[in-house]
Amino acid sequence: xxxxxxxxxxxxxxxxxxTFSPRVRAAIARALDLGVVVTxxxxxxxxxxxxxxxxxxxxxxxxxxxxxxxxxxxxxVILHDVRLPPATIPAITRLAQARGWxxxxxxxxxxxxxxxxxxxxxxxxxxxxxAWTRVDDLTRDLPETPHKFILTVHDRAERxxxxxxLRALCEADPVLSALSxxxxxxxxxxxxxxxxxxxxxxAWLAEYLGLAREDVLAVGDNDNDVEMLQWAAVGVAMGNSxxxxxxxxxxxxxxVSHDGAAIALEKYL
Numbered sequence: 282x283x284x285x286x287x288x289x290x291x292x293x294x295x296x297x298x299x300t301f302s303p304r305v306r307a308a309i310a311r312a313l314d315l316g317v318v319v320t321x322x323x324x325x326x327x328x329x330x331x332x333x334x335x336x337x338x339x340x341x342x343x344x345x346x347x348x349x350x351x352x353x354x355x356x357x358v359i360l361h362d363v364r365l366p367p368a369t370i371p372a373i374t375r376l377a378q379a380r381g382w383x384x385x386x387x388x389x390x391x392x393x394x395x396x397x398x399x400x401x402x403x404x405x406x407x408x409x410x411x412a413w414t415r416v417d418d419l420t421r422d423l424p425e426t427p428h429k430f431i432l433t434v435h436d437r438a439e440r441x442x443x444x445x446x447l448r449a450l451c452e453a454d455p456v457l458s459a460l461s462x463x464x465x466x467x468x469x470x471x472x473x474x475x476x477x478x479x480x481x482x483x484a485w486l487a488e489y490l491g492l493a494r495e496d497v498l499a500v501g502d503n504d505n506d507v508e509m510l511q512w513a514a515v516g517v518a519m520g521n522s523x524x525x526x527x528x529x530x531x532x533x534x535x536x537v538s539h540d541g542a543a544i545a546l547e548k549y550l
Contacts, residue, residue, distance in 0.1 A: 283549050285492050286312060287322040287344065287483050287509065288542055289501035290333060291407070291466060293519055294321075296537045299410060301336060308543035309337050312550055318490060320344060322479045324465045324505055326428070327352040327359070327389045329410035342489070346428040347463065347473055347505055348482025350389060351489070359389065361485050363474050364426045366459040371420040373430055373457065373472060376450065382443070383434070386419060386427035393423055401435045403468055430472045437467045444470045464523070465505040479505065480512035498549050500534070500542050502526055517545040 288294050295301055312319055319337070321330055322344040330343050331354035342353045342360055351361035370386070377384035383401070385394040392413035394400065416422035432447065434440050444464050451457040451472075461473045479501075487497055499506070499513035502522040510516030510529040518530035519541045527533060532548075534541030 282496065283317060283498045283515065284496035285318045285320065285487055285490065286498045286546060286550075287320050287479075287486075287500070287513070289479075289503070289506050290321055290323040290325060290330070292502045292521055292537050293500055293506075294333075294537075294542050297406065301333075302540055302543070304540040304543040306337065308540075308546040309339070312546055313338060315550060317550065318492070320483075320486060322348075322483055322499065322501070322506075322509060324429075324469075324471060326350070326387055326392070326411070327354065328412060330354070332410060342486055344479060344482040344486055345389075346387070346482075347465070347471065348477050348479045348485075349428045349473065351482055351486050352389070360489065361482065363477055363481075364428050365430070365472070365474055366456075367426055368456050369460055369472070370423070370427070370430075372454070373460075374419045376457075377432065382432045384419065384430060384432055385413075386423060386430045388423070388425055388427050393419065393427070395419055400433050401468065403435075404433045407466070407469075428473075431465075432470045432472075434468050434470070440464055440468060440470060447472070463505045465503055471505065478507075479509035481508075483509055484512060498545070500545050502537070515549055517541075517549075 318341045320341045349363040396415045448462040451460045461475045495514045497513040498515045499509045500517040502519040504525045507529045516530045518526045520536035534545040
């Protein structure tokens with residue numbers, strides 16, 4: 282019996298417009314009425330994930346930053362917190378500068394970009410509900426240790442090549458070997474503390490709520506959802522999912538434009 286349902290956000294619960302469809306809203310409302318705990322499991326930070334949760338009347342803690350944070354947004358308390366090893370921050374900044382990569386760092390309530398950058402407009406479309414700022418020096422001007430960094434590509438076809446290149450560089454470098462690399466969106470490659478993924482945060486939340494793995498449904502669409510889909514009792518990939526997410530799923534729902542997340546919830550509840 283499903284008692285906890287976890288949903289990715291981008292390209293799962295909503296598409297590029299970042300707006301929930303009426304069917305998605307209704308399916309989640311029905312699940313909540315039935316006593317199912319619903320959470321969001323996303324690469325986004327506590328802000329703006331909290332705003333999306335409010336729109337859906339979700340009250341459970343949220344799994345953010347690919348499992349690096351579990352956030353009780355109603356109490357405004359971070360319950361579980363994993364950050365980048367500090368030594369990796371100057372190392373990845375130097376590497377990005379040398380290779381012309383479009384880098385930014387993320388903390389729970391602020392995103393930091395360099396003062397001058399060539400980030401594509403598509404990134405700012407994704408950040409339209411997020412707080413972000415520019416700083417002069419990413420190695421000196423961050424007020425706290427970030428949870429992750431992101432590299433953004435202009436051309437979707439470049440993403441997987443960039444991810445593979447970064448992964449190889451991290452494996453060969455003693456400092457950067459403390460990182461995991463994952464593709465999370467058609468234009469995004471993320472760097473996380475090694476071993477971190479959504480399944481880690483979701484398992485932490487399930488235990489916190491007194492629920493077992495057998496109680497969990499997870500729905501996602503991209504490489505960063507793979508471990509979560511494998512860990513949950515029922516893992517559902519969206520029809521628009523990456524090949525890795527499709528391979529990890531127990532069932533494939535229709536794509537995001539056809540309310541696949543709502544259909545998955547209706548099917549398994």
